[in-house]
Amino acid sequence: MRxxxxxxxxxxxxIIFCFSSCRSKTLEIRAIALDFNNVLTINVNxxxxxxxxxxxxxxxxxICGLSVEKGSIYIQSRNHLRVFDLQGxxxxxxxxxxxxxxxxxxxxxxxxxxxxxxIYDFDSQSLFKYGLDGLFISRTRxxxxxxxxxxxxxALFPCGKDxxxxxxxxxxxxxxxxxxxxxxxHTSKAVKGRFLNSGTSFYDKLFVxxxxxxxxxxxxxDTIFEIKDYSLTPTYKxxxxxxxxxxxxxxxxxxxxxxxxxxxxxxxxxxxxxWFQRCNGNLYFSFVGPGKRVFLCRYNEATGNTLxxxxxxxxxxxxxxxxxxxxxxxxxxxxxxxxDMTVNPSLLIIQLKDLDHEND
Amino acid sequence: xxMIRICFLLILCSVTICGISCxxxxxxxxxxxxxxxxxxxxxxCLKHIGTLITxxxxxITSSDGKDHYIGDxxxxxxxxxxxxxxxxxPCVDFIVNGVSNRNELVVFIAKSPVYDLHVYxxxxxxxxxxxxxxxxxxxxxxxxxVFKIDDEGRVRDYYIPRRENPTRYMEYL
Numbered sequence: 001m002r003x004x005x006x007x008x009x010x011x012x013x014x015i016i017f018c019f020s021s022c023r024s025k026t027l028e029i030r031a032i033a034l035d036f037n038n039v040l041t042i043n044v045n046x047x048x049x050x051x052x053x054x055x056x057x058x059x060x061x062x063i064c065g066l067s068v069e070k071g072s073i074y075i076q077s078r079n080h081l082r083v084f085d086l087q088g089x090x091x092x093x094x095x096x097x098x099x100x101x102x103x104x105x106x107x108x109x110x111x112x113x114x115x116x117x118x119i120y121d122f123d124s125q126s127l128f129k130y131g132l133d134g135l136f137i138s139r140t141r142x143x144x145x146x147x148x149x150x151x152x153x154x155a156l157f158p159c160g161k162d163x164x165x166x167x168x169x170x171x172x173x174x175x176x177x178x179x180x181x182x183x184x185x186h187t188s189k190a191v192k193g194r195f196l197n198s199g200t201s202f203y204d205k206l207f208v209x210x211x212x213x214x215x216x217x218x219x220x221x222d223t224i225f226e227i228k229d230y231s232l233t234p235t236y237k238x239x240x241x242x243x244x245x246x247x248x249x250x251x252x253x254x255x256x257x258x259x260x261x262x263x264x265x266x267x268x269x270x271x272x273x274x275w276f277q278r279c280n281g282n283l284y285f286s287f288v289g290p291g292k293r294v295f296l297c298r299y300n301e302a303t304g305n306t307l308x309x310x311x312x313x314x315x316x317x318x319x320x321x322x323x324x325x326x327x328x329x330x331x332x333x334x335x336x337x338x339x340d341m342t343v344n345p346s347l348l349i350i351q352l353k354d355l356d357h358e359n360d
Numbered sequence: 361x362x363m364i365r366i367c368f369l370l371i372l373c374s375v376t377i378c379g380i381s382c383x384x385x386x387x388x389x390x391x392x393x394x395x396x397x398x399x400x401x402x403x404x405c406l407k408h409i410g411t412l413i414t415x416x417x418x419x420i421t422s423s424d425g426k427d428h429y430i431g432d433x434x435x436x437x438x439x440x441x442x443x444x445x446x447x448x449x450p451c452v453d454f455i456v457n458g459v460s461n462r463n464e465l466v467v468f469i470a471k472s473p474v475y476d477l478h479v480y481x482x483x484x485x486x487x488x489x490x491x492x493x494x495x496x497x498x499x500x501x502x503x504x505x506v507f508k509i510d511d512e513g514r515v516r517d518y519y520i521p522r523r524e525n526p527t528r529y530m531e532y533l
Contacts, residue, residue: 059479341425342478 032283032299033239034270034308039295042311042355044348049313049335050088052344058082058090060344063334066325067112069132073332073347074117076110081119083134088347094134095119102136104128109155120156122168127156127185142185150188151175160212166204169196178206178216178232193232194225205274215278220257221250222272224283236283236299240270243289273322279352284331286322294320296333298355309355311348318346329353398528401520408496414513420468420489423477428489435466435509439533442494443504444470454523455504458533462486468494506532 052060052075065076072091073084081094094110094117095102105123112118116137117130125145129137145152151173153165163181165188176190204218216225216232222244226235244250245267249260261267268290276285283299296309311320311333318335325332333348414431421427439459443452459465465486472480472490480488496507496515507518521529 056482059482061476061479062473336475341475342423345475 029234029237030304031237031239032297032306034241034287034297034306036241036243036308039308039310042296042309042350044311044313044350046314048349049318050084050086050332050347050349051337052084052088052346053090054342054344055090057093058084058344062321063323063345065110066323066332067110068325068327068332069112069115072132074110074112076107079104079107081107081110081117092134094130095128095136102128102130102139108153109157111158113158118158120153122152122154125152140185144186149173150179153179155206156181157206157208159208159214164191164206164208164214166206166216167196177204178214178227180230189230191227191230191232205276207277209278213278215276215283217272217274217276218254219274220245220254220261220271224276224285238272238285238287238297240287243270245269245271275323277324277326279326284324284326286324286333288322292319294322296324296331296350307355311350313348318348320348321345326352397522398525401522404498405518405520408498408507408515408518411496411515412513413495413509413515418491418494420491421474421477422487422489423474423481425474430509431513436511437464437508438466439464439506439508440466440468441504441506442468442470442491442497444502445472447502447504451523452504454526455506455521455529456484456486458521458526458529459486470497 050073052058052073060075060077060080060082063075063077067074068086071086073086073088074094075082075084079097083091083094085091095104097103097105099105104119104121104126106121108120108122110117110119112132115132117132117134119128119130120126121128125142127140127142129139131137142152142156151168151170154168155166157164157166159180161183163183163185165179165181167175167177167179169175175196176192177194177196178191179188180191181188204216206217207215209215214227215235216227217223222238222240223234224236224238225232227233246269249257252260270287270289273286273288273294276283278284278301281301283301284296285299286294286296288294294311296311298307298309299305313320313335317338319338321334321336323334329352331350331352333350335346335348337343337346414429418430419427420430420433441452441455441459443455456465456467462485465484467480467484467486467488468491469477469480469488470490470492474490477488477490496518498505503520505518505520508516510516517532519529519532521532
């Protein structure tokens with residue numbers, strides 16, 4: 001009789017423990033409230049603008065990815081990976097589209113790891129490796145995917161020794177949004193918590209910090225997710241107050257969110273753009289408001305201090321774009337020349353310490 | 361023993377016949393589906409031919425950021441390829457690459473940033489405009505199509521090229 005009671009008591013305790021741990025998980029979502037009455041201004045001087053050289057060989061669409069390594073700026077613009085020096089002079093391309101050795105069909109994403117450039121090509125399900133000089137080194141094909149359970153990655157990123165993939169929609173199969181792959185890219189483990197339930201191809205974004213923490217974002221829900229215990233968990237909710245996209249729309253599936261906005265172009269709201277980065281205890285992200293006006297936000301993850309910045313350029317000649325990249329102690333932000341639409345984008349250099357000064 | 365052999369042979373024959381008939385009906389069905397797509401396309405094309413588009417308030421933007429009315433541009437006898445930035449890329453490549461004389465080709469893209477137009481021009485080697493919405497669009501412009509404009513500013517030679525049938529597109533061109 002006593003044993004029975006003990007078992008029942010243990011069972012009850014374990015259930016209560018389970019519930020409490022679940023509740024603590026949901027409570028971890030932190031709101032980042034933006035104060036539009038206190039927007040700080042960052043003035044970028046002419047000498048802090050890198051104009052990326054425009055030649056017939058160096059033309060760029062919008063910037064999709066950027067990395068700085070050994071005095072060169074590597075820029076992905078759709079299916080081109082172009083190299084410029086720190087003054088913006090065009091140097092060369094890294095490979096090109098094609099079917100020859102070392103040529104890719106399409107750039108899904110690129111990154112630099114241990115002094116080598118990697119291009120992931122979704123079309124050929126291959127990871128191409130090049131030297132910093134652009135010389136082709138090797139190609140790893142991801143061809144061991146169980147088609148009944150998984151789809152090929154739509155993007156692939158390094159995560160310490162392992163890899164992390166953003167997956168693509170796979171019909172009725174319950175495909176996880178993210179998976180973690182072993183070093184050899186032979187086996188993968190699903191990241192639970194979020195699945196691809198709609199057929200829409202959308203522009204989601206992943207950021208892996210040096211400490212291997214992973215942040216994930218998808219459009220129109222103003223939420224940043226984090227991987228905790230192999231589960232994708234909402235961590236930060238950006239609160240634009242009255243200027244937010246209505247909550248009943250933001251909670252809809254992604255394809256419904258996109259089609260709703262496509263059919264209601266008159267809706268005016270503020271929303272988080274695709275670009276965010278974690279650096280030295282701060283979370284940086286850009287967001288866009290009516291009139292495509294771009295702002296930068298810095299959120300201190302320890303103190304919760306949130307600063308919103310508006311960026312201005314000399315004579316207002318540049319329109320600031322949401323793309324940015326933090327390179328050590330400076331932030332490079334994409335901008336377009338308003339006076340000449342046929343030149344390549346420019347990069348505005350913002351020193352991170354200047355963001356502190358603005359706060360003083 | 362004989363009976364078993366006969367039964368076995370009969371089963372073999374029936375399985376073979378079934379296999380052949382299934383294959384035939386499959387190929388017949390796929391042929392039919394392509395044909396039905398062509399039929400639907402033909403109806404769609406007929407709907408738009410003759411539509412006056414120069415009188416419409418459609419504004420098109422050139423790569424230098426300037427806005428124009430269609431009627432102000434010399435587009436007669438040009439082959440105009442229309443697609444959205446969200447359209448299927450291989451389909452667009454197939455249609456654009458089909459036009460060998462690039463002087464004849466003009467591209468109308470929907471939903472493209474103006475800053476991208478000069479890059480498209482360099483890559484496609486032709487004139488490119490951004491046109492977000494046109495009265496002759498169907499499927500919200502996601503399905504690429506081609507057309508010409510006659511002297512009166514009306515749509516002619518409206519056609520929906522399909523990658524699955526390059527011969528027809530060549531005939532159209």
